[in-house]
Amino acid sequence: MSETGIGARVKRVEDQRFLTGQGNYTDDINRPNQTYAHILRSPHAHARIRSLDTAEAAASAGVVAVFTGKDIADSGVGGLPCGWQIHSKDGSPMAEPAHPMLVADKVRHVGDQVAMVIAETRDQARDAAEKIVVDYEALPSVTATDVAIKDGAPLVHDEVALNTCYDWELGDKAATEAGFANAAHVVKVDVVNNRIIPNAMEPRVALGDYDGSTGDYTLFTTSQNPHVIRLLMGAFVLQIPEHKLRVMAPDVGGGFGSKIFHYAEEALVTWAARKLGRPVKWTSDRSEAFMTDAHGRDHRTHAELAIDGDGKFLALRVSTLANMGAYLSTFATSIPTYLSATLLAGVYTTPAIYSEVRAVFTNTVPVDAVRGAGRPETTYMLERLVDQAAKQTGIDRAELRRRNFIQPEQMPYQTPVALQYDVGDYPAVFEAGLAAADYSGFAGRKAETESRGKLRGLGISTYIEACGIAPSAVAGALGARAGLYESAQVRVHPTGSVTLFTGSHSHGQGHETTFAQVVSEMLGVPFESVDVSHGDTAKVQFGMGTYGSRSLAVGGSAIYKACEKIIDKATKIAAHILEASEADIEFKDGNFTVAGTDKSMAFGEVALAAYVPHNFPHETLEPGLDENAFYDPLNFSFPSGCHICEVEVDPETGVVDVAKFTAVDDIGRVVNPMIVEGQVHGGVVHGIGQALLEGCKYDENGQLLTGSYMDYTMPRADDMPFITVEQKSVMGASNPLEVKGVGEVGAIGSPPAVINAVVDALGPLGVSDVAMPATPMTVWQAIQEAQAH
Amino acid sequence: MPTVSMTVNGKSVSADVESRTLLVQFLREHLALTGTHVGCDTSQCGACVVHVNGVSAKSCTMLAIQADGADVATIEGLDDNGTLHPMQEAFRDNHGLQCGFCTPGMVMSALDLVKNNPSPSEQDVREWLEGNICRCTGYHNIVKAIQAGAAAMRG
Amino acid sequence: MYAFNYQRPDSVAAAGSALGGSDDGKFLAGGMTLLPTMKQRLASPSDLIDLSGIGDLVGIDDNGDGVVIRAMTTHAAVASSSLVQAKIPALAALAEGIGDPAVRNRGTIGGSVANNDPAADYPAACLGLGATIVTNQREISADDFFTGLFETALGEDELITAIRFPSATKAAYQKFDNPASRYAIVGVFVAQTAGGARVAVTGASQDGVFRAGEMEQALSGNWSSDAVANIAVPADGLNADIHASAAYRAHLVTTMAKRAVAAAG
Known part of the structure; x- marks a missing residue:
């Protein structure tokens, strides 16, 4: 292994600019003659707009324009599209109500966008927005899914009965019922996967510009996938052809899913830039982010597991209510269905599974993917269920898992819920997890904790996730309205340095380093000679972006393919210059050598020859060394892992401290161990946050109670321990890099490990379940209730 | 509009600003020092931390005019023509940053910690970072970086 | 803005x-x-x-009986003051626990006390130690100063210039943080003073900081955690929010009081 190739712990190239304040985030960008937009947002969860008077605002100091929902409707532009169509059990397509950039008729959640004020300064725009007079007729609202589906509940969209977007199913119901008929034990859980707010540290920003002399639009935006934004906004909302619309997502300060989606503000500033002939910039403040960035999770699930007398799982049936919020965000509909229910087998051999999901509109912020997206929901339910099963059957929780693991020799393994796992060794990962966590030493640690008057618990979770999203054929068959391939272009310059253009987007993942390692390794060029370019639709040919832990598995594979093409072309050039046949040219360590001779050309020499083709046979050999590739994966990749958490609980106050956390993951080949560890740390803490700290709350009037960091608990350094991270990798089988994906594993595996640990700690007090987030008050109340019984 | 004058990263600067201009706006919008970031509006995230007269301050919770006459240091003033300060270097060596957005505030806070406590324990670092929020790293490598940076600064 | x-x-x-x-x-x-x-x-x-241009408003003085902290003195200055650490260590520790380091570098004792946020820490210290609030017009005892939620005895253009804290034989402050804001859900300041035991509670009540009389009586006879362990403040009138119900707050008042007495030694 070279010091900078695949597998090397290379320091990140992007850090120099981030550490010196030279990052180029969207809000750092300003255009000449720029104006500033402020969005007037609904203070009501649900209200009809009787009238709206903008006259005073329009006359306010510095105001350039005021736009309302009526202006948008009159201009003929489209609404925000949903990218994934789901069909209900009865074959009918999902309800897909309009999602306008500015609403004209009624507001459907606190924060819904009502009007846009554009002024010379940010303060002037905000000052003027306060002068817009809106006459609202407040309507009854509904925020909870179990209430929203009842007869007589307020209708978020008048035309959507029972607020039901779809009522979907997956699996063999009859086989599942048969499994239950034969069960020795039936274990039931009701779990709520708490609603979380993504909170990337950089708030969203959109800056639109229009060049009247060329008709070209430019949008700078905080996006995980600028090409997808160009496609959605250009084709569906504003009807701008791609060659006239450039979307740039420069340095982006974290995404975690929330910056996948196409948001109204992106289209609004682009649309307004043309109307005004001036650039328009909108910068979200954190309070706006809380009520406009798509939220995550919010599933209520009832699940039942049938088990035979030996502890083998026979069948699983699951029923979920999934909150969509007030409108369908870009990929909202796929989360509880194809990204969640298809993983219900987990790492277990459960032969029959049936799942039904009802997606529900409520008067809340739209809900979509947040780190893990669907897979944390399934994993949490499943691992709570398995722990409950261990209790109910009296079988040790580790032993029960061992009895049900899919074995490595069963690979490829067809689950009863559509997916085929390619490779994996779940028993080995599990045992590695127990060893890394010193599982056998737990009793000693528990005794030490108890000697200090506290309780200690240990929780285990195993998980599998489907990453490398996604084979386009599969995604298309399941309702995706897009292909989910990735593209790469490898441009070799005359002196042998390389610019890689990738459709993946880095917003913290370190692609500029990892991808350069791949190119350096494959082409044998120095790491320092490779630059990675991303985030600009004018530079990068195409891209589907970064989410679903897909960048290396799909984007990296596109890079791999493009590098292969470069090597093929360079081999042709070398063969021509070295006067040998192509078949005799060997490429190794950056040199093209005629086999069995000392005739050789370095990669850089071939590159130079490609651009100085003085004696090329041009009918068979083109000048230049610049190749692109599109890669569509053969299958998902399937990272798996075992996470083990130990907590200390203060029974007097309910405070839970994470005392020890161990993550052992199978993520396939590791390109940069340093970056991989960092991804796991971040994911685990995100998951511990969901389990212990983070929970979005609405009051009975649909007001967001957790609308700032004063009330929404972000994980802080002193809430967290150091985390033990190890890999137990089986090389991936579904892409040439043999990678699986790592961005989400931490957030998927950790919440059930934490809650299982809390429940384990509280078991002696009679507590059998604790809801997420297990805040001090939640835990204290659980103890009080258990003690009262 | 009042005129404010201060020293920023060793250079004297002066501008006419509205009274309501925050120090962070002054840095970002008037001086184009965009390394200092705004991540919240309730003075909690710490992306905006700079040094004012040698101690850390949240530049989103300070008026520019309050810094009139002050000596302000931002992330842009730390490196020596591209050669990183030991604390910056420690963040790179320990992968103490991912998206980079919270990083300037983290580094400036870390330097204030080391000034008060040249040899901070893990717990000291974690408690000091109460006012700096990171979503990417889980803090693990930030804590390591700050301890390593402190050690490097002790020499 | x-x-x-x-x-x-x-x-x-x-x-x-x-x-x-x-x-x-x-x-x-x-x-x-x-x-x-x-x-x-x-x-x-x-x-x-x-007020930052008024040099007279910054500094910490020894007045024999205790310390006088001028109004524009920052939390960081109080926390790191060797005088405060020596005379009333509980007060220095309290200051060290306010907000975060950058907030402590700018936030001032006068600002905090004048604002009387029901979840702020300093009001508990003032009330718990029996401090005197000195203004540009008069002196007000802490017992008379905090009059309700964000309400104080300060007149329209009255300005706190200093706060005089008497030393205590024993004192400690225990805070149970709001996990999000890190303000006090409940903070209890206990002190054994010349005038008897004092227990001041912040964060809990809808009326702001208050003295727990029953606990004070119990501690005056028996300075021990056990003395307060079974004294509960009524949940009626306590704050309730998504982080802590009134009942939970009431429980925490007792718990933090116990821990504060233990910490005070």
Whole structure:
């Protein structure tokens, strides 16, 4: 292994600019003659707009324009599209109500966008927005899914009965019922996967510009996938052809899913830039982010597991209510269905599974993917269920898992819920997890904790996730309205340095380093000679972006393919210059050598020859060394892992401290161990946050109670321990890099490990379940209730 | 509009600003020092931390005019023509940053910690970072970086 | 933030007249509460009278019996003061636990006490130690100063200039943080003073900081955790929010009181 190739712990190239304040985030960008937009947002969860008077605002100091929902409707532009169509059990397509950039008729959640004020300064725009007079007729609202589906509940969209977007199913119901008929034990859980707010540290920003002399639009935006934004906004909302619309997502300060989606503000500033002939910039403040960035999770699930007398799982049936919020965000509909229910087998051999999901509109912020997206929901339910099963059957929780693991020799393994796992060794990962966590030493640690008057618990979770999203054929068959391939272009310059253009987007993942390692390794060029370019639709040919832990598995594979093409072309050039046949040219360590001779050309020499083709046979050999590739994966990749958490609980106050956390993951080949560890740390803490700290709350009037960091608990350094991270990798089988994906594993595996640990700690007090987030008050109340019984 | 004058990263600067201009706006919008970031509006995230007269301050919770006459240091003033300060270097060596957005505030806070406590324990670092929020790293490598940076600064 | 006029007087007298001369002015101390409130457009003073130009308002003095902390002294300065650490270590520790380091570098004791946020720490210390609030017009005992939620005995243009804290034989403060804001859900300051035991509770009550009389009586006879372990404050009138119900707060008052007594030794 070279010091900078695949597998090397290379320091990140992007850090120099981030550490010196030279990052180029969207809000750092300003255009000449720029104006500033402020969005007037609904203070009501649900209200009809009787009238709206903008006259005073329009006359306010510095105001350039005021736009309302009526202006948008009159201009003929489209609404925000949903990218994934789901069909209900009865074959009918999902309800897909309009999602306008500015609403004209009624507001459907606190924060819904009502009007846009554009002024010379940010303060002037905000000052003027306060002068817009809106006459609202407040309507009854509904925020909870179990209430929203009842007869007589307020209708978020008048035309959507029972607020039901779809009522979907997956699996063999009859086989599942048969499994239950034969069960020795039936274990039931009701779990709520708490609603979380993504909170990337950089708030969203959109800056639109229009060049009247060329008709070209430019949008700078905080996006995980600028090409997808160009496609959605250009084709569906504003009807701008791609060659006239450039979307740039420069340095982006974290995404975690929330910056996948196409948001109204992106289209609004682009649309307004043309109307005004001036650039328009909108910068979200954190309070706006809380009520406009798509939220995550919010599933209520009832699940039942049938088990035979030996502890083998026979069948699983699951029923979920999934909150969509007030409108369908870009990929909202796929989360509880194809990204969640298809993983219900987990790492277990459960032969029959049936799942039904009802997606529900409520008067809340739209809900979509947040780190893990669907897979944390399934994993949490499943691992709570398995722990409950261990209790109910009296079988040790580790032993029960061992009895049900899919074995490595069963690979490829067809689950009863559509997916085929390619490779994996779940028993080995599990045992590695127990060893890394010193599982056998737990009793000693528990005794030490108890000697200090506290309780200690240990929780285990195993998980599998489907990453490398996604084979386009599969995604298309399941309702995706897009292909989910990735593209790469490898441009070799005359002196042998390389610019890689990738459709993946880095917003913290370190692609500029990892991808350069791949190119350096494959082409044998120095790491320092490779630059990675991303985030600009004018530079990068195409891209589907970064989410679903897909960048290396799909984007990296596109890079791999493009590098292969470069090597093929360079081999042709070398063969021509070295006067040998192509078949005799060997490429190794950056040199093209005629086999069995000392005739050789370095990669850089071939590159130079490609651009100085003085004696090329041009009918068979083109000048230049610049190749692109599109890669569509053969299958998902399937990272798996075992996470083990130990907590200390203060029974007097309910405070839970994470005392020890161990993550052992199978993520396939590791390109940069340093970056991989960092991804796991971040994911685990995100998951511990969901389990212990983070929970979005609405009051009975649909007001967001957790609308700032004063009330929404972000994980802080002193809430967290150091985390033990190890890999137990089986090389991936579904892409040439043999990678699986790592961005989400931490957030998927950790919440059930934490809650299982809390429940384990509280078991002696009679507590059998604790809801997420297990805040001090939640835990204290659980103890009080258990003690009262 | 009042005129404010201060020293920023060793250079004297002066501008006419509205009274309501925050120090962070002054840095970002008037001086184009965009390394200092705004991540919240309730003075909690710490992306905006700079040094004012040698101690850390949240530049989103300070008026520019309050810094009139002050000596302000931002992330842009730390490196020596591209050669990183030991604390910056420690963040790179320990992968103490991912998206980079919270990083300037983290580094400036870390330097204030080391000034008060040249040899901070893990717990000291974690408690000091109460006012700096990171979503990417889980803090693990930030804590390591700050301890390593402190050690490097002790020499 | 709405527009306002900014003034930075160099004396207490000038500050008073600046405020008097404004339509709806406010004193600006450290700004750690006022500026975020203004950023949210929840306050719109016509004038901000910045007190940071008044040198007389900064510093910590030994007055024999205890310490006098002038109003514009920062939390960081109180926390790191060897005088406070020696005379009333519980007060230095309390200051060390306010907000975060950057907030402590700018936030001031006068600002905190004048604001009387029901979840702030300093009011508990003032009440728990029986401090005297010194203003530009008079001296007010802490028992008379805190009059309700964000309410104090301060008059319209009255300005805190210093706070006088008597030493205590024993004292400690225990805070149970709001996990999000890190303000006190419940904070209990206990002190064994010349005038008897004092127990001040912040964070819990809808009326702001208060003294727990029953606990004080119990501690006056028996300074031990056990003395307060079975004394519960009624949940009626306590704050309730998503982080802590009134019943949970009531439980925490007892728990933090116990722990504070134990910590005080």
